[in-house]
Each structure stands twice: as C-alpha cells, then as structure tokens.
Amino acid sequence: MDPEEFRRAGYAVVDWIADYWTTLGERPVTSQDPPGTVAAALPTAPPTYGEPVDAVLADLDSLIAPRLTHWQHPGWFGYFPANTSGPSVLGDLVSSGLGVQGMLWATGPACTELETVMLDWLAGLLDLPEKFRSTGRGGGVIQDSASSATLVATLVALHRAGGGRWRQAGVDRRYRAYTSTQGHSSIDKAARIAGLGSDGVRPVEVDPATQAMRPEALRAAIEADRAAGVVPAIVVATIGTTSTTAIDPLPEIGAICAEYxxxxxxxxxxxxxxxVCPELRWTHAGLAHADSYCFDPHKWLLTGFDCDAFWVADSGELIEALTVLPEYLRNAATESGAVIDYRDWQVPLGRRFRALKLWFVLRWYGVEGLRAHIRSGVALADRFADRVAADARFELVAPHPFSLVCFRLRAGDEASAELLARVNATGRVHLTHTRVEGRYTLRLAIGSPQTRQEHTDEAWDLLASAATEILAC
Incomplete structure (x- = not known):
C-alpha cells in the first residue's frame, strides 16, 4: 500500500467510523446472535490474492458491526464506561502511522518526553500531590490498564518490604497484600503473579452502609499478620469501587500504612x-499518604483504551525494583542518567506511543470541555437516582457520588434479576449487576459522550414498565 493508496483507503475508513458513530443509537446495544456466528461466516483461510479495502469495509458492515457489543452506544450503561472520542482515535491513528517503539528514551525521545509532560498535565488537572510530578522524585507513566498499575505497585512494594531481597534464594518470608472485600479482582491477580500464593491477599471488612474499608479492620489484619511472622507489604485502597463506587477513607488508611x-x-x-472538577476533589482527601496512584482516562475521560495513568512518589524505588539492563539496550543517553527509560516503569519491555491520543484529547477538549463531560454524567445519574427513589417499588442500594447508580426492586433477588433480563432484551439499553451485602443489585453506569437525558429517561421508562409487568405476575 503506497502513500496514495493509503490516503484513499484512510478516507474510506474514517468515513466508515463516522457513519458508525452516527448510526449507533439506531443499533441494538448487544448482538442477539449465538456464539460462533462470526467464526462460521469467515473463510477457513486467508485470500490467495489481496483484496481492496472496500471489500473489507463491506464485511465490517455485514458481518462484524451487527455482532458487536457497542460500548460507545448512548444506551450503554454496563460495567464502567470505556470511552473513546474523535481526537483519541486520531491520536491513535498517528501513533500507528509513526510505528514508534518507545521502550527507551533513545528509541523515541519525543515519545518519552511527551508522555512525561502529559502525566504532569494530568496531575495538575486532578490537583494531585506535588510528589507525583516529574519535577521531583516522583513521576507518571502510562500503563495499559489499572490491573498492570496494581501489579507494578505490588512488585515495588514487595521490593521495599523485603529490602530488595524478597525473591532471592534462601530468603524465606511470607508477604501480604490488603484490600477491602470490594477491591478489584486485579489485586488478587497481581498477588498471584508476584508469587504471594493463594492467601496472598487479605480481604478487609467494609462498612455495610458505605461499602468502604473499615480502618480498624485493616489495623487488626496487619497486627495479626505481623504477630504470625507475615510481612505486610501493600494496601490497595480504592476511590470508586467496581460494585458501588465506594470511597475508602484514605486519611485513616494512610495513617495506618505510615505507622507500619x-x-x-x-x-x-x-x-x-x-x-478534574474541583467540586469532586473531596473524593481524593488523604491522597498525600499514597506511595502510588492510578486512574484510567480510557474509562471516563474520552481517551480510547488502553490508557492508565500511574504515578509514584519515588521513581527511584520503582526503577530499582523493575530494571533489567542487557547489553543490547545500553546506550549513551541511558548511561548519562539524564533521561527516563519507561521500560523500567512497567512489566513489558516494549511500549506504544500512547501519549499521543492523550495529547490530542487534552488539547481538543481543554480543561472546561473535560469538566463539562464529567458534570453531565453526574447530573444524569442524579436525575436517574431521583426517579428511582421516588418509586416505592425500587430502592437505592448505595451512595452515588459519581455517575453510577445502584438499585434494585424491593421484591427481591429473583424479581430484580428478571428485571435486568427483560430490559436488556429490548436491545435499547444494557445494564449489568452486582451483589451488595449478598443481594442482587442492578448497576446503571453513565459515561458515553453520546448519552443524553433522553437516553437515561428511556432507560428508566423501560425499567418502570418491566417492573409493572413483573410485579403483576
């Protein structure tokens, strides 16, 4: 494909994406076809001779798009949002076109330096503690996901807890990680990968009213482990747990971590x-205690997957824990100590130019554009929660400080599960569920840039109508 062929094909692909976004609201949110439908429709082998892009786009229309789960749909309310946007897609396109391998500063100076500045921009945008900025001992890096950020934090924490010797031969010590019972599954996975064993994570009780970690339970767990000869290595606290967006009390948790x-x-x-919104920064109270912090611009900040922003207060500890320098990677810039080699800040060696899409997004929307997006989601969630609270058949299950609303039918688990199934079967909206204090709970998570009041109102109308049918039976 020469540059002119690429130009023509590129215009066609951009047109296809724009048409897809334009028609999203008319499509069912999820595919209704059984497993294996796409695989059965594909040829058993690649073509002998090359095909034009038009043929590929035709198959996208007929074969692929109708059998997707449409995460950008205005009626998508499942899990958490996984946003993308025009500027993000364009940034990814440029990244793909450049084909930069940014493992070292020397292999992509602009790739490294733009990422450093973008993480400082984000730190300022969120008003993070100064210790996370690259101008001091700390700094930020883009990971693929919060799961990888948790794994890296766990590895560095173990390195610190073991005095740099935690995996050396002849060192026989047990280490423990702690998180609330509402902590993400990636914490358990990180402990497994790090070799902590099946009991490497100790779940800490939560307050039933808030679903947030109980500091006194954390202290008790740490003291019990210390008495048993187990070394407490890392506590993972959460701002916005997956089930209900509970906020762990960082000031109290941080004080305990500092003490031990x-x-x-x-x-x-x-x-x-x-x-990004000053009125919502209260959720970060106590963050000054943290050794590391992460959030996903690819969830609620209009930046396509994958893009997790991860900061550490002391980059020296991170590099010491993760660096491996074979001869073939040695170069003058690295030896000078004047540059960042982001290969030392992550598990993989290689890395893409992910900072480009973040740069495009931040410049296109600006601070006020991003704030408007967040505030819109919060306002829509507040309106939806008010409608739930006003209907005696329903109950709100947890506080909703962000854009997730958790609710259920008072009639119980079976009725609530039936409600979810009926509403999702319409193809107009898609919600997911969790369990809170053992009870079946529906989750409506708002975040798509295409979602407006008419879409959340439609979701409520579908829920209310289905509830009437279920409770009449």
Missing part, C-alpha cells in the same frame, strides 16, 4: 477522572 511502613497504592481507575 506499608506501601499504599490508591486505585481510582474509574472515579479518578471526577477530580
């Missing part, structure tokens, strides 16, 4: 984006 010398990682994967 335990690494504190704060996972704000979904909810961290809210701090």
């Amino acid at each position: 010398g335990v690494w504190l990682h704060v996972d704000a994967a979904y909810a961290g984006a809210a701090a």
